[in-house]
Amino acid sequence: MFAFSASLKSRLLAASIHFTLSLIVAALAAGLVFALWYPYPYREISGGRELFFIVVVVDVIMGPLLTLAVxxxxxxxxxxxxxxxxxxxxxxxxxxxxxxTVSAARPVYLAFELDRFRVVHAVDIPEEEMGLAPPELRHLPWTGPVLLSVRNFKNQQESGDATLAALQGFPLGTRPFLWQSYEKANPQILNVAKPLSDLKTRFPAKADAIDAALKSASVGGNTNRPIGYVPMTGRDKFWTVLLDLHTTEVIAFVPIDSF
Structure with missing residues (x-):
């Protein structure tokens, strides 16, 4: 009995040490994932938190349990x-x-697409089309999404083909040959954006959440800054982008489906 107890104690000690080391590694991995690949709000919009949680749970539990067994x-x-x-x-x-797996699903661009913003993930982009993107956009970022926009169609043929592909699961924002710099779409963005007051009128119960988002972005008290909003499409969620109506600078995000 004593020998069995001593053996069990040594196994538990080894497993606990292994578990502690696994937690340290998981914490370092979390810093990589959430600080670089899935900064807020993309950890929620793009499912990064859930993906990472599955990876960590399996990894952190698997190792110590095997150590306990052997x-x-x-x-x-x-x-x-x-x-x-x-x-x-x-x-x-x-x-x-x-x-x-988490990196392959990471968000790489926030694309303005006709009347909305779309979160574009690395896995969504056809690899064979990357060479058709503008030179400065041919390398997928590793430090969080970069702003870009979708250009106007050159002709009816291009419009028809791109629209048909979008209906088949390839949204315009994921097509590199349509990409252009974010600034080139400023007129269209300002034309689509609606005043923040409209958003609060439509969703009065979300007014506090909107104010909190602006406050966290350090613009809550700047009443001279005109703020507008544009809907945003994520992987399986719909949020809203708050932006400056003078510069089209993206200021904050709120979990509101404003379509």
């Missing part, structure tokens, strides 16, 4: 070292694959 001080040192090394390799491989 750790035995009665084993030869070489055999114990081999077992722990195999567990470590499996855990690193699982984490690497999980992070690769």
């Amino acid at each position: 750790f035995n001080r009665g084993k030869p040192v070489s055999e114990l070292r081999r077992d722990l090394m195999v567990i470590g390799v499996l855990q690193v491989a699982a984490l690497a694959y999980g992070l690769w």
